[in-house]
Amino acid sequence: MSVKVEVIEGGIPHNKIMIAGVICTLLCIYLTYLNVVTKTEMFSFFGGLAVVAALIWGSHTIKVLCSYGIGTGVPSAGMIAFGSGVIAMLLATKFGILAPIVALVLAAIIGFILGYVSNNILNMKIPAMVQALTEMAVVGALSLMGFAALITGGFGFTGLTTKTVSYMGMSVMTHQESFLGGCLIAVAFLLGSIAIQHPFNATLGPGWKQDRMLMLTAECGFLSMIVAAIMSFALISASSAFISLIIAIIGWAYTYSEYMNMSKRDAAAWLDSKPIPDVEGH
Amino acid sequence: MSAVAAKPQAGGAMNPTAMAVGVVLTLILVGICYAVSPAIGLTTLIAVIIGGVLIGFGTHFVPVGGAPAAMGQAPGIATGVAMLAAGAGLAGLFGGAWAADQGVVIAVVTGGIGGGLMMAITCMMVNFVYVFGMGIPSASGKVAKDPITGDTQAEYKSQGTEGHGLPFISFVGGVIGGILGGAGGTLIYVALLHLYKVALPGMMGITAAQVLTIAVSTAGMFAVGLFLVNAVLTAYNITGTIEGPHDPKFKRWPRAIVASAVASALCGLVAVLIVVLPTMPM
Amino acid sequence: MEHIVFGIGITALTGALATIAGSAEDTESNIGSQGDPNSQVQLAPQMGFLHRIFNKAVAGEPPAYGLWCALGAGLAWAFMAMQIDPVLAIVLGCVLATFVQGVYATTAYVGRTASLAKFGQPVYVDILKSMTTVTMAHAFIAVFCTVTLCYLINGALGHPFPLPLLGLIWGIALGAAGSATGNPYYGKERQYQNQKFGAGVPISASGNIVRYAEAGERNSIDNGFFTHKIGGSASGICFGLIVFLELWRTVVFEAINPWYAIVVGILMILIFTVVDRYIEVWARKNYGPYSAIKEAEA
Numbered sequence: 059m060s061v062k063v064e065v066i067e068g069g070i071p072h073n074k075i076m077i078a079g080v081i082c083t084l085l086c087i088y089l090t091y092l093n094v095v096t097k098t099e100m101f102s103f104f105g106g107l108a109v110v111a112a113l114i115w116g117s118h119t120i121k122v123l124c125s126y127g128i129g130t131g132v133p134s135a136g137m138i139a140f141g142s143g144v145i146a147m148l149l150a151t152k153f154g155i156l157a158p159i160v161a162l163v164l165a166a167i168i169g170f171i172l173g174y175v176s177n178n179i180l181n182m183k184i185p186a187m188v189q190a191l192t193e194m195a196v197v198g199a200l201s202l203m204g205f206a207a208l209i210t211g212g213f214g215f216t217g218l219t220t221k222t223v224s225y226m227g228m229s230v231m232t233h234q235e236s237f238l239g240g241c242l243i244a245v246a247f248l249l250g251s252i253a254i255q256h257p258f259n260a261t262l263g264p265g266w267k268q269d270r271m272l273m274l275t276a277e278c279g280f281l282s283m284i285v286a287a288i289m290s291f292a293l294i295s296a297s298s299a300f301i302s303l304i305i306a307i308i309g310w311a312y313t314y315s316e317y318m319n320m321s322k323r324d325a326a327a328w329l330d331s332k333p334i335p336d337v338e339g340h
Numbered sequence: 341m342s343a344v345a346a347k348p349q350a351g352g353a354m355n356p357t358a359m360a361v362g363v364v365l366t367l368i369l370v371g372i373c374y375a376v377s378p379a380i381g382l383t384t385l386i387a388v389i390i391g392g393v394l395i396g397f398g399t400h401f402v403p404v405g406g407a408p409a410a411m412g413q414a415p416g417i418a419t420g421v422a423m424l425a426a427g428a429g430l431a432g433l434f435g436g437a438w439a440a441d442q443g444v445v446i447a448v449v450t451g452g453i454g455g456g457l458m459m460a461i462t463c464m465m466v467n468f469v470y471v472f473g474m475g476i477p478s479a480s481g482k483v484a485k486d487p488i489t490g491d492t493q494a495e496y497k498s499q500g501t502e503g504h505g506l507p508f509i510s511f512v513g514g515v516i517g518g519i520l521g522g523a524g525g526t527l528i529y530v531a532l533l534h535l536y537k538v539a540l541p542g543m544m545g546i547t548a549a550q551v552l553t554i555a556v557s558t559a560g561m562f563a564v565g566l567f568l569v570n571a572v573l574t575a576y577n578i579t580g581t582i583e584g585p586h587d588p589k590f591k592r593w594p595r596a597i598v599a600s601a602v603a604s605a606l607c608g609l610v611a612v613l614i615v616v617l618p619t620m621p622m
Numbered sequence: 623m624e625h626i627v628f629g630i631g632i633t634a635l636t637g638a639l640a641t642i643a644g645s646a647e648d649t650e651s652n653i654g655s656q657g658d659p660n661s662q663v664q665l666a667p668q669m670g671f672l673h674r675i676f677n678k679a680v681a682g683e684p685p686a687y688g689l690w691c692a693l694g695a696g697l698a699w700a701f702m703a704m705q706i707d708p709v710l711a712i713v714l715g716c717v718l719a720t721f722v723q724g725v726y727a728t729t730a731y732v733g734r735t736a737s738l739a740k741f742g743q744p745v746y747v748d749i750l751k752s753m754t755t756v757t758m759a760h761a762f763i764a765v766f767c768t769v770t771l772c773y774l775i776n777g778a779l780g781h782p783f784p785l786p787l788l789g790l791i792w793g794i795a796l797g798a799a800g801s802a803t804g805n806p807y808y809g810k811e812r813q814y815q816n817q818k819f820g821a822g823v824p825i826s827a828s829g830n831i832v833r834y835a836e837a838g839e840r841n842s843i844d845n846g847f848f849t850h851k852i853g854g855s856a857s858g859i860c861f862g863l864i865v866f867l868e869l870w871r872t873v874v875f876e877a878i879n880p881w882y883a884i885v886v887g888i889l890m891i892l893i894f895t896v897v898d899r900y901i902e903v904w905a906r907k908n909y910g911p912y913s914a915i916k917e918a919e920a
Contacts, residue, residue: 263737412822427798500824
């Protein structure tokens with residue numbers, strides 16, 4: 059016997075969320091380019107906001123896909139999204155200022171081909187599959203780029219692989235303590251893939267509500283931003299990391315309390331230390 | 341968690357047109373790689389494709405029962421197929437990466453043995469818990485007699501269930517799956533590591549010793565990403581659960597070979613392009 | 623020679639850490655009710671069986687533990703890059719990873735239960751308050767032991783992978799091993815304690831989990847203390863064996879000749895195959911069939 063998921067309609071249509079997601083994510087990633095313009099690292103927090111925007115879009119895509127009953131469960135969708143996204147993102151970082159656009163196009167191609175493979179070669183024949191996998195690959199790539207921008211201050215290949223440290227008064231470039239050298243991309247990978255599938259996975263059921271799920275996505279995004287900001291203390295200046303941390307904490311506190319309020323609104327009952335209610339016949 | 345909703349049933353049929361398209365697509369991608377980087381890029385891509393196919397094929401052997409297995413209602417291991425295969429393969433990759441300096445053959449075989457060892461221990465402990473912790477013998481629901489040992493299965497199946505535990509064929513299947521997954525992942529890792537060790541110093545303008553951490557991390561991340569993509573595609577192919585090589589669903593493996601080949605070719609080409617394309621300045 | 627002896631010492635330590643980690647991981651996932659057995663906790667209200675079990679639907683154990691361990695390792699790596707002492711760095715990293723785990727647990731419980739409002743399942747705030755800290759404590763033990771063993775593998779044994787990547791690998795492996803070994807014990811033995819011992823749960827009984835405990839109404843801590851005895855210990859032994867044997871055969875034999883390590887690995891696989899076959903045959907002989915051998919009815 060498996061959990062029954064009913065396709066619930068209503069709420070903001072998916073395409074609107076997708077368009078808003080693409081625009082917000084790209085905008086926030088490009089806003090981190092202000093770091094290069096102003097030669098600081100203060101605007102790294104936009105990377106975190108890009109992650110939140112991309113995750114909100116991506117979690118709704120997962121909802122659309124998994125409502126069809128793909129038979130394997132929700133977490134694998136997150137894994138394939140970020141598995142294909144990380145590959146696109148790493149190549150895209152080589153294209154300088156065009157990196158986010160290239161990431162989007164490349165990830166869309168990879169996702170489209172994976173969707174075609176799943177639907178036709180693996181015979182899954184789900185109507186939303188190709189579009190969903192395309193979107194999820196893009197979300198994966200852009201989220202990882204957002205994490206990279208948040209943690210290192212930029213989204214170019216050189217910035218991800220080097221870090222300048224002060225050694226005995228001289229500036230020395232090190233590769234070992236960089237985003238790619240220390241493989242922090244592995245942490246970003248898992249942060250994103252759990253955060254993208256958790257909102258639908260945690261709110262699925264007959265009482266699923268869109269606003270509650272999206273609020274949970276924002277909460278997961280800001281929570282990921284908190285820990286990513288803490289990790290960024292090692293790679294960017296302390297004040298810039300501190301800005302990211304504060305914004306993340308405020309965002310998380312707000313979205314978490316809102317999510318709890320919404321759950322209270324939707325729950326059958328919100329009891330404290332009460333026994334199991336009696337149901338007829340059981 | 342699996343979701344059940346209105347969806348056209350996938351079925352085990354093969355789609356010859358789509359398979360042909362898949363094969364053609366793989367050849368086109370290999371051709372592109374040959375055009376941009378004939379020597380080392382091509383061998384890397386071929387190795388990545390073989391590694392990906394090994395992972396995809398090997399995951400079919402791993403016995404996964406899903407949620408019913410956790411209640412003793414179905415044989416197999418009570419975990420998701422993609423993540424169990426990933427766990428075994430990554431344990432193998434860990435061992436193979438350590439032996440990477442000893443040459444490709446030793447590294448790949450070591451990786452395979454590492455994955456197989458993890459699956460052997462896990463499968464043995466699963467049976468241990470079923471037999472000594474729960475008092476339930478192993479029985480398969482799909483065959484009347486175990487293909488290897490000849491044990492009859494039907495009378496050892498408790499009433500109202502589809503079987504439980506890990507019959508010997510499932511155990512062997514699990515070990516084979518671990519071996520193939522570990523070997524495939526290690527092959528991808530070693531091939532990409534070699535490519536990056538050779539090509540990155542020139543591209544980034546640094547010495548070979550300095551580039552080692554970047555090469556290791558990037559190759560490792562690609563291996564993990566490809567692992568998950570191939571494992572999830574296999575999970576889609578078998579729709580979530582499989583008892584092992586004796587399961588009728590196992591006959592679907594040709595679809596997965598083509599699917600893994602396409603996905604690995606695509607991702608491998610992107611991995612090769614990282615060292616072929618020039619880095620644009622920010 | 624000294625190099626090998628040092629390696630064996632570290633290997634023994636990592637084996638012990640892995641055993642503790644496996645045991646804590648399984649107990650944590652049983653207290654939180656995570657993974658495949660959780661489908662029954664989700665299903666029960668739909669069949670009319672309301673309960674006070676913590677419904678922690680945070681992916682499965684392998685990806686979830688992959689995240690907590692990679693996060694702990696990544697944070698530890700970042701702290702070490704800031705020149706903080708390694709021990710303190712690992713502790714701080716694991717504390718933060720556990721905080722993330724706790725938040726995910728609460729949102730999962732509240733979210734899933736709110737979506738079951740149609741069936742009248744209430745959200746119990748006292749369950750939220752009492753279970754969350756217990757599951758976080760067990761998660762901390764598991765994550766801390768795993769990150770420490772990753773640090774030892776990278777620092778003392780010289781594995782090329784950086785700490786966060788090792789955290790990912792061993793986190794996923796920990797989740798896979800603990801989930802495979804411990805889930806059936808929690809799912810069948812504890813959740814369906816009222817079913818007959820020694821047989822799987824019939825499909826007709828799905829959803830009818832035990833909700834009234836030895837004293838009062840059952841909650842997840844009762845499940846945790848029960849499953850820890852066998853399920854937790856078995857998971858610990860499983861993951862401990864995996865880490866210990868993998869490291870041991872590499873540390874002892876690879877310096878001498880890499881092919882020896884491979885041969886030893888094959889021998890180990892064969893030994894485990896023999897042991898498994900022995901267990902299977904013992905069960906068939908001692909427990910006997912459920913029905914007469916003639917009835918080959920599906």
